[in-house]
Amino acid sequence: MSELLRAAVAVALLAGVAPRADAVFTYAPTSSAAYGITLQVGSAVAIDEVVFNATGTNAGLATGTAIAGSQPITIRVSPARPARLLVENRPVTLTATVPVGLTCTTAPTCSATVIPFNQISWVSTNATNPAEGDIQSGTFVGGSTQTLASFDGATATVLLVNGDTRFMSNTLNFRYANTTVYPAGSYSGTVRFTATML
Structure with a gap:
């Protein structure tokens, strides 16, 4: 089958004092109900938030000591396909579409800084x-749009009787480099994660 299966979610990664982020759970079926792919970024039931709090001893200092994000985010990709007698290659790719930068959301303090x-x-x-x-x-x-992971959604067996397939799950802990002094304020940006299966 040659249909492109696609699911997309977004999680905002923010630097500053008062950011917000989005994470949702998305399932995308194809024209054949037996094929599909599920992509989950963060919680399946709530909006997650990743904050890099550059206050206190981190404020106004480009120490080069990374600032940890407020929480880890788990990304899961789960392909689904029907049982088959022979192995079938099903390439799965996870990409991230990344904006140029995090933009100022508090114009009086950081203006158009990115x-x-x-x-x-x-x-x-x-x-x-x-x-x-x-x-x-x-x-x-x-x-850019960068590839984060890729794998074959098929199993490595010659006989597949139950439709089982490989899935991916990783937990990411984000960090802000803190190597440059930027004007005080809040900054935000959104990265869109997309999973595809061919």
Whole structure:
């Protein structure tokens, strides 16, 4: 089958004092009900928020000591497909569409200042070998769509009788680099995660 299966959710990664973020649970079926893919970013029942609080000893100082995000975010990709007699390749890819930077949301204090998105990185706490399809630790590339993980949604058996398939689940702990002094204020930006299966 050649249909493109797609699900997309967004989580905002923010630097500053009063940011907000979004995370939802999305399932995308194809024209064949037996195929589908589920992408979950953060909680399936609430809006998650990742905050980098540059206050106190972190305020106005570019110490180079990373500021941890307020909470980890778990990203799960679960393909679904029917039972088949022979192995069927089903490439699965997870990408992140990243804006150029985090923009000021409190104009009186930070005006049109933009913090480059490459100031945000993450540590994947339960990643296996990248060849197995997990998200590895890394840094966002601002103004790009970057591939975070890819794997084959099929199992490695010759006989597949129950439709089982490989899935991916990684928990990311985000960090703000804190290497440059920016005007005080709140900054926000949204990264859109997209999972596809061919």
